[in-house]
């Protein structure tokens with residue numbers, strides 16, 4: 025059956041805030057190992073869509089299937105813990121923890137058994153293991169967050185404007201690194217981006233407009 | 244579990260300042276709560292010890308001189324009597340004290356210590372009854388010259404019950420007279436007095452027969468002449484009335500402190516939890532269980548609170564010791580060791596634990612579940628922040644205003660009691676008390692030397708009042724029709740003393756269930772003489788202390804065999820003559836005590852000032868706490884506004900306008916708090932006064948607009964000062980040139 029390598033499927037998903045429909049009857053299915061770019065104007069609901077895919081939020085209506093089985097509200101935490109890695113535009117590190125502790129906390133939560141130090145080395149920050157987020161530069165912070173997301177050994181990696189606020193070169197480096205690892209490990213990646221050249225690096229491009237997705241279009 | 248610990252370690256490292264603040268708050272409030280309740284506990288236990296040492300006597304009996312053993316024999320035969328302790332209360336002897344004053348000294352001895360074991364502190368055979376120590380104006384030992392010329396020094400203090408001190412000529416004259424009671428062994432008293440007799444007995448009942456019956460049988464005893472029998476209870480309660488207030492405040496204050504502490508800790512904790520909302524969002528995004536996050540936050544709260552609580556123990560010890568010592572010294576009571584009792588310890592632990600649980604609960608509430616997406620995106624409306632700031636300002640202002648107003652109103656009430664005791668009621672300077680009934684003609688000798696402005700005879704006695712089936716034993720005074728001892732009604736008007744009329748105190752009227760115009764039966768006793776009269780109640784006095792009923796001298800004289808007697812005189816003297824008059828009166832025969840209003844006031848003031856200190860502390864603490872809570876609660880909001888205002892300032896808005904706008908936002912909260920606090924204080928006050936009132940002091944309700952204004956004003960001033968500091972900081976920040 026073709027559903028065998030279908031990782032995530034959204035059917036008729038609606039989400040509105042204070043009476044304003046952000047997502048309307050949205051359908052989407054992601055194949056295992058695919059790298060997908062999502063584009064769209066600011067405020068059109070990209071983050072909301074990622075939240076729903078990552079189990080951070082629940083749709084008002086509609087269903088989300090993970091590997092063919094329905095995601096129920098009670099299962100969201102375990103789903104996030106075992107399958108999803110996140111990378112947000114504000115890097116999303118815990119300021120109370122050092123870089124290494126940040127990665128280790130992720131490992132500890134999902135019990136992936138990965139070596140935190142090894143993942144820090146993977147993103148080239150082994151020498152900054154003891155630094156606190158406030159002592160890291162923006163790009164370094166993003167790389168630690170990436171290490172943290174990858175150390176969870178996720179099935180699905182969600183990246184919300186990961187290059188936002190970084191210079192062109194650093195942004196490109198981070199994206200390249202991410203895509204390389206995702207392809208190596210067969211991780212499905214969903215990247216929200218505003219840059220067409222980044223979007224074109226992906227296997228598939230989607231445009232979010234008026235609460236619905238258009239296949240193959242770029243902004 | 245490991246994650247929780249990791250989070251806890253991270254929190255402690257990053258929010259050390261907050262942890263320290265939480266610890267300090269906890270320490271501060273636990274110190275207050277623990278210290279005050281410990282002192283209260285120890286006061287109560289000291290008092291219990293005293294009462295125990297005073298024995299389990301139910302009745303106090305005064306008789307004529309008898310040979311030792313007589314009283315025991317006579318009373319033990321009466322049904323319902325379980326045990327009898329005989330004592331010797333020597334007739335007062337006039338002694339010259341080291342300060343040059345002549346005072347009456349009564350020597351007191353017990354033949355056996357079956358029912359009383361007086362607590363004696365210090366050394367030597369003679370022990371000064373407590374309460375007199377302060378009054379006699381001596382620090383170390385008291386040196387007095389006996390009439391025979393022998394000089395003795397008294398170096399010990401005995402905790403003696405009031406019933407050896409209050410009754411003068413078997414009537415309660417005053418608890419503040421300049422009489423001194425000295426406790427000594429029988430041999431020593433016999434040596435000084437020159438003979439050995441018994442005239443005093445304490446009786447313990449076995450409970451098989453009602454107290455009243457036994458009392459009547461003892462009074463009607465055939466073998467011995469009994470001049471006075473009274474139940475023990477009312478007699479000694481009077482002396483401890485002020486201590487009661489302290490005990491009650493000590494019982495209530497800790498809970499307030501605990502509440503305030505909780506508020507503080509919760510605020511800081513909520514702040515800490517609010518600050519790490521982002522981290523919590525990240526952890527939950529990764530799928531961390533809520534339990535682990537709670538564990539981290541709770542550990543943070545618990546460890547900092549407990550650290551503060553631990554530090555509070557020595558501080559509380561010091562505070563408790565200080566309060567206890569001040570209170571006991573004011574009361575003239577011996578003792579002063581802090582006691583540890585299991586129920587108290589358990590209560591403390593319970594309070595501490597409860598505080599921790601509530602604090603952690605607040606911490607948990609702030610990080611409570613909900614959709615992770617919402618936690619990740621921190622969207623907080625400005626209006627909500629402002630509403631919260633208004634509410635926070637209102638709550639803390641209200642609490643501060645309420646607490647300080649209540650304390651100040653109580654202070655007014657306390658002042659009213661004091662005022663009544665010494666200014667309103669006593670329109671005289673000196674009260675002369677005679678050993679026995681003396682003819683009215685002796686007024687003449689007082690008038691000699693032209694020092695006296697006015698003097699009025701008084702006749703003190705005891706009285707049983709009955710109305711319907713209710714009966715009540717009181718002390719009573721017979722006054723002339725325009726007396727210097729004035730009883731006033733609630734409106735402050737003097738009550739008339741007319742023939743066949745009686746002025747009752749509000750307490751007595753309530754006990755008997757009578758009011759103005761009702762008829763009651765009175766049985767008045769003067770030594771061996773008893774008078775039975777029907778009186779109509781001419782007025783109910785609004786006395787707060789030392790409940791005393793008044794009848795007219797004419798009423799009494801009509802029934803006395805030897806008319807024209809008195810046992811006390813109220814005197815007003817010409818200006819500047821007080822000391823001379825006192826010295827003169829002290830030389831007259833048959834004078835038992837010369838009590839100046841001043842001396843009496845000094846005695847009362849000792850207990851009074853201790854209570855005042857405590858109340859003032861409450862006022863200041865509440866203002867300080869209220870304002871600081873207010874500031875803490877508004878701090879986050881302030882920061883947020885500051886950021887926005889700074890931007891506006893950069894865009895060209897005047898700093899003063901911004902500061903003004905920022906202050907304007909505090910106003911609704913302050914006004915709301917002021918109104919709510921005043922309302923709550925006025926509503927709660929009657930209950931509070933009822934809680935603090937005792938059998939002997941009924942605190943009147945005084946609603947002085949001045950107090951309300953001062954209390955509210957003080958709170959506002961404190962708050963204004965704090966907010967002013969914030970504003971100044973704002974202005975400085977905006978004025979700073981930006982680079």
Ligand SMILES: Nc1ncnc2c1ncn2[C@@H]1O[C@H](COP(=O)(O)OP(=O)(O)O)[C@@H](O)[C@H]1O
Pocket residue numbers: 041042046064065066067068069070071072073617620622
């Ligand atoms: N928690 C929320 N409450 C109210 N409105 C929200 C909330 N989250 C998102 N929105 C609204 O939903 C819309 C889409 O937001 P978002 O998904 O963040 O857009 P994007 O990421 O595409 O810029 C926006 O108009 C935003 O104001």
Ligand SMILES: [Mg+2]
Pocket residue numbers: 070071184
């Ligand atoms: Mg977005």
